Each structure stands twice: as C-alpha cells, then as structure tokens.
Amino acid sequence: MIYALDSITKHYTTRDGVVHSLDGLSxxxxxxxxxxxxxxxxxxxxxxxxxxxxxxxxxxxxxYFDERNVGELAGRDLRAMRRRIGTIYxxxxxxPSLSVLDNTLCGRLGHWSLWxxxxxxxxxxxxxAEEALHALEAVGLADKRFARADELSGGxxxxxxxxxxxxxxxxxxxxxxxxxxxxxxxxxxIITMLVKLADEQKRTLVVxxxxxxxxxxxxxxxxxxxxxxxxxxxxxxxxxRDALEDLYTNERASANEKDSPDAATWRELRCTR
Amino acid sequence: MPPHGANYVALADKARDTLPARNSSPHQMNDxxxxxTNGVTWRRVLVACVGVFVLIASWYAAEVRxxxxxxxxxxxxxxxxxxxxxxxxxSPAFLRIVLVAVGQTLAIAVTGTFLSILxxxxxxxxxxxxxxxxxxxxxxxxxxxxxxxxxxxxxxxxALLGFMRAVPDLVWGLLFVVAVGxxxxxxxxxxxxxxxxVLGRVYADVFEEVDARPLEALHAMGxxxxxxxxxAVLPQAAPSITAYTLYSFECCVRAASxxxxxxxxxxxxxxxxxMRLFEYGQVLTLILAFVALLALNDxxxxxxxxxxxxxxxxxxxxxxxxxxxxxxxxxxxxxxxAIETSDAAIRQTAAEQIFSGQLVLNNTRxxxxxxxxxxxxxxxxxxxxxxxxxxxxxxxxxxxxxxxxGDANLFARSGRFIGAMxxxxxxxxxxxxxxxxxxxxxxxxxxxxxxxxxxxxxLALPATTTLVLHEHDEAGRRSRVEQFARYAIYFTARLILxxxxxxxxxxxxxxxxxxxxxxxxxxxxxxxxxxxxxxxKLYAETLEDVPVKPIExxxxxxxxxxxxxxxGILPQARPVLASYTVLRWEMNLRVSTILGLVGGGGLGxxxxxxxxxxxxxxxxxxxxxxxLLVISTDWAGEKLRVRQVSV
Numbered sequence: 001m002i003y004a005l006d007s008i009t010k011h012y013t014t015r016d017g018v019v020h021s022l023d024g025l026s027x028x029x030x031x032x033x034x035x036x037x038x039x040x041x042x043x044x045x046x047x048x049x050x051x052x053x054x055x056x057x058x059x060x061x062x063x064y065f066d067e068r069n070v071g072e073l074a075g076r077d078l079r080a081m082r083r084r085i086g087t088i089y090x091x092x093x094x095x096p097s098l099s100v101l102d103n104t105l106c107g108r109l110g111h112w113s114l115w116x117x118x119x120x121x122x123x124x125x126x127x128x129a130e131e132a133l134h135a136l137e138a139v140g141l142a143d144k145r146f147a148r149a150d151e152l153s154g155g156x157x158x159x160x161x162x163x164x165x166x167x168x169x170x171x172x173x174x175x176x177x178x179x180x181x182x183x184x185x186x187x188x189x190i191i192t193m194l195v196k197l198a199d200e201q202k203r204t205l206v207v208x209x210x211x212x213x214x215x216x217x218x219x220x221x222x223x224x225x226x227x228x229x230x231x232x233x234x235x236x237x238x239x240x241r242d243a244l245e246d247l248y249t250n251e252r253a254s255a256n257e258k259d260s261p262d263a264a265t266w267r268e269l270r271c272t273r
Numbered sequence: 274m275p276p277h278g279a280n281y282v283a284l285a286d287k288a289r290d291t292l293p294a295r296n297s298s299p300h301q302m303n304d305x306x307x308x309x310t311n312g313v314t315w316r317r318v319l320v321a322c323v324g325v326f327v328l329i330a331s332w333y334a335a336e337v338r339x340x341x342x343x344x345x346x347x348x349x350x351x352x353x354x355x356x357x358x359x360x361x362x363x364s365p366a367f368l369r370i371v372l373v374a375v376g377q378t379l380a381i382a383v384t385g386t387f388l389s390i391l392x393x394x395x396x397x398x399x400x401x402x403x404x405x406x407x408x409x410x411x412x413x414x415x416x417x418x419x420x421x422x423x424x425x426x427x428x429x430x431x432a433l434l435g436f437m438r439a440v441p442d443l444v445w446g447l448l449f450v451v452a453v454g455x456x457x458x459x460x461x462x463x464x465x466x467x468x469x470x471v472l473g474r475v476y477a478d479v480f481e482e483v484d485a486r487p488l489e490a491l492h493a494m495g496x497x498x499x500x501x502x503x504x505a506v507l508p509q510a511a512p513s514i515t516a517y518t519l520y521s522f523e524c525c526v527r528a529a530s531x532x533x534x535x536x537x538x539x540x541x542x543x544x545x546x547x548m549r550l551f552e553y554g555q556v557l558t559l560i561l562a563f564v565a566l567l568a569l570n571d572x573x574x575x576x577x578x579x580x581x582x583x584x585x586x587x588x589x590x591x592x593x594x595x596x597x598x599x600x601x602x603x604x605x606x607x608x609x610x611a612i613e614t615s616d617a618a619i620r621q622t623a624a625e626q627i628f629s630g631q632l633v634l635n636n637t638r639x640x641x642x643x644x645x646x647x648x649x650x651x652x653x654x655x656x657x658x659x660x661x662x663x664x665x666x667x668x669x670x671x672x673x674x675x676x677x678x679g680d681a682n683l684f685a686r687s688g689r690f691i692g693a694m695x696x697x698x699x700x701x702x703x704x705x706x707x708x709x710x711x712x713x714x715x716x717x718x719x720x721x722x723x724x725x726x727x728x729x730x731x732l733a734l735p736a737t738t739t740l741v742l743h744e745h746d747e748a749g750r751r752s753r754v755e756q757f758a759r760y761a762i763y764f765t766a767r768l769i770l771x772x773x774x775x776x777x778x779x780x781x782x783x784x785x786x787x788x789x790x791x792x793x794x795x796x797x798x799x800x801x802x803x804x805x806x807x808x809x810k811l812y813a814e815t816l817e818d819v820p821v822k823p824i825e826x827x828x829x830x831x832x833x834x835x836x837x838x839x840x841g842i843l844p845q846a847r848p849v850l851a852s853y854t855v856l857r858w859e860m861n862l863r864v865s866t867i868l869g870l871v872g873g874g875g876l877g878x879x880x881x882x883x884x885x886x887x888x889x890x891x892x893x894x895x896x897x898x899x900x901l902l903v904i905s906t907d908w909a910g911e912k913l914r915v916r917q918v919s920v
Binding site: 168 | 823831837
C-alpha cells in the first residue's frame with residue numbers, strides 16, 4: 001500500500017458552525033494503481049486531495065504514506081515525502097510572471113539543496129535544463145518555453161502543470177479536476193496523456209473527475225464520495241447506472257448547475273449502458 | 274519536433290543571452306522575447322552605469338561615513354540617549370503640558386483642514402479643465418476673449434495649486450513663523466496653504482473624472498456653468514471628495530504634530546524643546562502621546578471610512594437600479610419615436626439623462642432622510658452642535674480668533690515680509706553656491722531610500738506571516754518551542770518596524786544628530802530609519818498578498834521556505850515592490866528638502882540659515898529651487914514607475 005487512510009475526519013470551523021468536510025474515511029491505494037474519484041462538489045474531494053499531498057492535517061485519523069505516518073513527519077522528512085507526491089491542480093497554480101521553462105523547473109525545487117537553489121535562481125544546471133526540456137517536449141510545449149505562463153491558453157497551462165509534475169519525478173501523481181476548465185476533446189487528450197505518462201513510469205495516479213464517462217473509460221478503479229463518506233469503491237466495469245444516478249441525483253436538487261455533470265455526459269451515459 | 278535539448282543546453286551555458294539563430298518563425302519570436310527579458314543590451318549597460326554613478330555621487334554628497342557609527346563617542350551618545358529615555362516622565366506637571374500640546378495639535382489639524390477646504394474648493398473648481406478649458410461644455414462655443422481669459426485663468430490656478438503643493442508644509446510653516454510669529458497660528462496657516470493645494474488638485478481631478486453625459490445634457494438644455502456644477506458635477510463627485518477630505522485630515526494630524534519643529538506649536542514644539550534640554554524621559558512621553566494620537570486618528574478615520582463606504586455602496590446599488598429603469602424607458606421612447614422625428618428622440622434621451630442626473634441628488638437626499646429617521650432628529654442636532662463646538666474650540670485653540678487677526682500689525686508685518694522677499698536673489702555666485710545643498714538633498718534622498726530598502730527588506734521577511742507562521746491546520750508535526758520561537762521572531766520584527774515607522778523623520782534627525790553630529794549624514798540616517806519602517810511594513814504586506822495557489826503547489830512539491838520565496842513569492846511581488854520603492858523615493862526627496870530645518874543638511878539647512886540671517890530674497894530663490902526639484906522628481910518617478918510596470 002502506498003497510501004493507507006484510517007478513519008480520516010476533517011472539520012472546518014466557520015461562522016455558521018462546524019462543517020464536516022470528511023467524516024471517517026478509510027481506504028488504501030496500491031502502488032501503480034490508477035483510480036478516479038467522483039462525487040458532487042462539496043463531497044470533500046479537494047480536502048481529501050490536500051490531505052493526500054500533505055499540505056493539510058486531518059482533524060482526526062491517520063494517513064500512512066509508504067508505511068509512514070504522515071502526521072509524525074516534520075521539516076526535512078515532510079519535504080522529502082512531499083517530493084514523492086506530484087500534484088496537478090484544477091486552476092494550474094502556476095507562477096504567472098515566470099517563463100514556461102522556469103515554471104517547469106519549479107517542479108525540481110524539492111530536489112535542490114540550498115546552494116543549488118541560489119545558483120539555479122541565476123541559471124539552471126545542465127541536468128535540470130535537460131529534464132525540463134524533455135518534460136516540455138513530452139507535453140508538446142517545447143517551442144513555448146520562453147513565453148510567460150500567463151500568455152498561455154487554458155489547455156497549454158494545464159499541459160505546463162503536467163510538465164512541472166513530470167520533472168518532479170514523483171511516485172504518485174495526484175490530479176484534482178485536471179480537465180474541469182477544458183473542452184471535451186482537449187479533456188480527452190489531457191487525460192490520455194496523463195494515463196500514458198503514469199503508465200510508462202509505473203506511477204500511481206489518483207484523479208478526481210466530474211466527467212463520469214471519462215473516469216469510467218480510463219480508470220480501472222472508481223472511488224465515489226458523498227458528504228465526506230465513501231459511497232462506493234469498486235472496479236469501473238462494476239459501477240452500475242443506479243449507483244451513479246444515486247450519487248448525482250441527490251445533488252441535482254442542491255448544488256448549482258455548473259458543478260453537476262453536463263447534460264451531454266448524461267445522455268451519453270444513458271446510450272452506452 | 275526538432276531536437277531542442279542540445280540547443281537549450283548551449284543556451285543555458287551562455288547565460289540565456291546569446292542565442293543561436295533559428296529557422297522557424299515562432300522560435301525566433303520567442304528567442305527575441307527571451308533576449309528582451311534576459312539579454313544584455315547597450316541600453317541596459319548605460320542605465321546600470323548611470324545608476325552606479327548616481328549612487329557613488331549620492332554617497333559623497335550625503336557625506337556618508339559608516340565608520341562614524343562604530344566610533345566610541347557615537348555608541349556612548351546613543352546609549353546615553355537610550356538610558357535617558359527611561360523612565361518616561363509621567364509627572365502631573367509635565368502631563369499637563371503634554372495634554373495641552375496634544376489639544377493644540379488637534380486644533381491646528383482641524384482648523385487647518387477646514388481652511389484648506391475653503392481654499393481648495395474654489396481653486397479646484399477653477400482648475401477643472403472640463404468646466405473652463407476643454408470638453409463638451411466648450412465644444413460648441415466660439416473662442417472669444419472671455420473664454421480664452423477664463424481658460425488662461427484656470428491654467429494659472431492649476432499652476433498655483435501645484436506650487437502650493439510642491440513647497441513642503443514645513444517650509445510654509447517656517448515662512449509663516451517669520452511672518453506672524455511663534456505659536457499655533459503659523460502652523461494652521463501653513464496647513465491651510467499646503468493642504469489647500471493638495472485638496473484643490475484632488476478636487477479638480479475628481480471633478481474632471483465624473484461622467485460627462487449628464488453635463489452634456491444639462492449644457493444642451495441651456496444650463497449655466499454654476500448650475501451644471503451644482504446639479505451634475507458635485508453630486509457625482511461627492512463620495513470621493515468626502516473620502517479624500519477625510520484622508521487629508523488624517524495627513525493634517527500627522528503634519529500638525531511635526532510643524533512644531535519650526536516653532537509652530539503643538540507636540541513637535543514640545544519634542545524639540547525637551548530634546549534641546551536633554552530631557553529624554555520627556556521625549557519618550559511625548560513620542561508615546563504622538564503615537565497614541567496617530568493610532569486614535571487611524572482607528573477613527575478607518576471607522577468613518579467604513580461607514581462611508583457602506584453608504585456609497587448602497588447609493589450605487591440604488592443608482593444602478595435607477596439607470597436600468599431609465600434605460601428601459603429610453604428603449605420605449607425609441608420605439609414610440611416612430612411618430613416623432615429623430616431630433617425629438619435625442620431631446621428625449623437628453624431629458625432622461627438629466628433626470629438620472631437629478632436622481633443622483635434625490636438619492637443622496639433619500640439616504641440622508643432614511644438615516645435621519647433611523648437615528649432620530651435629536652442625534653442629528655447633537656452631531657451638528659458637536660461639530661460647531663469642535664470647530665469653534667479649534668479656531669480658538671489654533672489662535673485664529675483670539676484677537677490675532679484683528680491685530681493690524683500682523684498684516685503689516687506679513688506684508689513687509691512678503692515684500693522683502695522680492696525680487697528673488699539671482700546673483701550667479703549665490704546660485705552656484707546652491708549646487709552643494711542641492712546635491713546634498715538628492716544624495717540624502719537616494720542613500721536614505723537605499724538604507725530604508727535594506728532595513729525594510731531585512732525586517733519584512735520575518736514580519737511576513739506566510740513565511741514565518743504556520744497555518745494552524747498545515748500538515749506536519751510541530752513542537753511548542755518552535756512555534757513559540759516563530760511567534761517571537763514575528764512579533765519582534767513587527768515591533769521594530771512599528772517603532773521605526775511611528776517616530777517621524779524629524780525626531781529621528783534629532784536623535785541621529787546626537788549620534789553623528791549635525792550635517793547631511795544625520796539626515797540620511799534619519800531618513801533611512803524611518804523609510805525602513807515604512808517600506809518594511811509595505812513589503813511584508815505585499816509578500817503576504819501574493820496569490821497563494823502557486824505557492825501551495827510548490828509546498829506540495831516539497832519546496833523549502835527559501836525556494837518558495839525565490840521562485841514563488843518574489844516573482845509575483847516584484848512589480849509592486851518596485852513601485853512602492855520608487856514612490857517612497859519621491860516622497861523622501863520632498864522630505865530631504867526639510868530635514869535641514871532641524872540640522873539634517875541639504876536645501877532645508879540653507880533656507881533655515883538664510884531666514885535666520887534675514888536674507889529673504891535668497892529664501893525665495895531657494896523655494897523656487899525646491900519647487901523645480903519636486904516637480905522634476907514627480908516627472909522622473911512617473912517615468913520610472915511606467916517602466917517598472919511594463920517590465
């Protein structure tokens with residue numbers, strides 16, 4: 001098990017009282033596994049992501065990463081662990097004023113010593129530069145490397161975020177809604193690319209997706225969250241239409257429209273099954 | 274895809290600046306881009322050379338001698354001062370003096386603000402370009418002698434406002450002290466003139482920026498200029514004008530506190546006296562009173578401003594609704610306009626615009642009525658009464674009404690003083706002798722800002738919450754000791770920054786004179802210490818306000834704090850940091866012209882000396898020099914800031 005989650009709870013205290021984002025969640029992830037998380041927005045997927053990449057601490061419960069208790073790590077050990085986990089964010093989280101190349105190099109930060117950091121701020125080493133360029137080639141952005149990150153289109157920014165994770169050489173790739181802001185064709189391409197890159201290097205891939213159809217097509221294992229709890233956790237070909245409708249119909253009434261899977265996906269779903 | 278790898282490695286080796294030529298066009302474009310941001314060009318070399326030259330020249334002009342700081346005498350003087358400050362003097366007799374001084378400062382500030390509004394409003398109206406010089410109101414008019422005269426008059430008013438603004442308030446204070454004698458009256462007059470200039474300019478800018486369509490509509494109806502001003506310009510400008518006037522009152526309180534250094538009453542006067550009597554305990558008490566006054570002032574104006582903003586937003590939402598209504602009405606009128614001529618339709622639209630212009634007024638009135646009903650009449654009367662009492666007592670306290678104005682001698686004396694300044698001294702030898710203090714002033718501002726940037730940058734890092742403090746639910750084990758140490762570092766840095774910032778430059782000058790003696794070096798140090806406090810706070814706030822998402826991504830990838838700073842925070846914050854620094858340098862140049870009034874070198878010293886010696890024509894020349902220096906700095910700062918933004 002690369003990840004083992006043991007009855008994870010996360011509460012937020014707001015003005016309106018305590019919000020239970022995650023409520024006693026337990027599951028595990030095997031090395032090299034490919035899994036997609038689905039669920040309505042507000043089900044706790046993003047919180048779960050921030051717990052998985054160790055930028056947030058749970059209110060209670062334990063997370064084990066590679067047999068080690070994340071809650072007991074600090075300083076150097078914590079950074080070393082984070083280095084092994086690559087995260088791709090929904091809104092890309094790039095530095096807008098840096099060039100594409102520099103943004104890619106940001107993925108190397110965890111590998112650099114203090115001295116190397118100072119030197120690399122002036123000029124990257126040959127090795128890092130090559131790595132960055134390979135990664136940019138892999139996502140097809142090599143010719144854009146001197147452009148500023150905020151000059152890129154949405155799809156290009158997403159590819160850049162992927163390149164940044166590639167140079168990090170993590171054991172696990174986490175992607176939180178990587179295609180939420182892209183059109184369907186582009187989304188398909190990005191997911192295919194992610195799956196291919198993860199497969200080539202035997203990396204674990206954990207993705208949250210709103211497009212259920214994409215998730216079912218590309219990921220062998222589906223984990224569904226509802227109101228901070230596990231709704232179901234099963235193989236993709238065992239996911240029943242009823243279970244899916246159950247997961248989302250409740251949402252239809254409450255959540256706003258843009259967060260629900262779009263009508264096209266639903267029609268497609270109905271046709272294929 | 275062509276093999277970029279080898280090319281990039283070569284490129285990295287050559288420090289990204291000398292790129293081999295490429296064939297395909299997008300590459301060329303990108304490479305040109307790279308050269309633009311990273312390359313070494315002649316222009317850059319030239320700019321760097323000029324920068325180094327300015328720094329070296331400033332260093333010499335400001336007579337910076339760092340070795341002086343480490344001398345035994347310096348350290349002894351500083352430690353004597355520090356020891357002398359404790360315990361602060363809290364004896365009842367002295368506390369009474371402090372109380373009177375605080376009251377006097379407030380009186381000067383209130384009266385000064387009131388007079389500056391009285392001066393600024395008419396001048397601002399006169400200087401507004403849309404009313405007198407260009408724009409819709411004048412487009413259809415024939416240019417005759419009268420319109421031309423008005424335009425020229427308006428332009429002259431603008432120049433006058435610029436002059437009133439550019440001459441520092443302390444110089445105005447010194448001049449009025451000579452003209453009308455010591456006390457709080459000269460301070461009040463100085464504030465009135467100096468902030469009259471500031472407010473006049475701000476008012477003119479605000480009037481200029483109001484929506485021009487209602488003006489056009491009223492003009493088309495044949496309204497007079499006064500009517501247009503009252504019905505279309507003022508109602509639109511009212512919220513921003515109120516906000517700016519409040520802000521200017523805040524600045525007036527600050528200014529009133531230091532005007533005493535040239536003999537114009539208030540807290541500054543007492544600080545100056547205690548300093549010269551070597552009563553450092555009293556100095557500390559006065560500084561504490563000063564800081565308390567400023568903090569109170571800050572809190573009060575923040576409260577008023579928040580209330581004002583709530584009002585404005587309510588008004589705005591009302592306005593939006595109304596404008597939506599008038600838009601539908603307009604559309605209907607156009608549909609109905611099938612039977613009318615297009616000319617009539619235009620008239621209709623114009624009428625509707627007037628209608629909406631009036632609505633602005635109606636709404637303000639409506640909101641007031643609403644508030645009155647809510648707060649009850651009694652409260653309104655009490656408030657009005659309180660305002661009148663405050664104003665009256667301020668007028669009394671500032672020495673405007675206790676017989677001073679009735680004194681015929683006063684006017685005669687001021688008249689003689691002004692007469693004595695003309696014509697300004699233009700003797701070549703004198704002009705050449707001004708070069709040294711001029712260079713000193715610029716040198717003080719440059720090196721002082723540099724010291725400030727250094728201090729600010731060093732203290733801003735430990736004062737940035739996002740760098741130093743953990744968020745409470747951030748992952749990772751934390752020990753109590755570490756947590757405590759982090760808080761200790763953070764609060765120490767904030768405390769030092771606040772202390773540096775809240776002590777005014779002129780007090781710093783007096784302290785630095787104790788340490789390194791009279792002269793530009795004391796002024797430079799003083800300016801650097803105060804600027805360090807101001808910039809440190811601004812830097813820390815900027816670093817905290819940077820978008821957090823990229824930083825979160827870096828932290829998740831295992832980056833250490835220094836890496837987050839270098840790769841995530843600084844690249845995003847750089848333009849803001851640079852523009853704050855340039856802005857502060859501009860302000861420091863103004864300040865460095867007055868540091869000399871208390872012995873900090875530069876042009877201020879020359880003014881002070883010549884006033885003491887009674888060479889009034891020379892004083893006038895010096896004022897003109899300061900004016901020219903300040904306006905050219907404004908221009909240079911504008912240029913520098915535009916460059917920063919484009920980079």
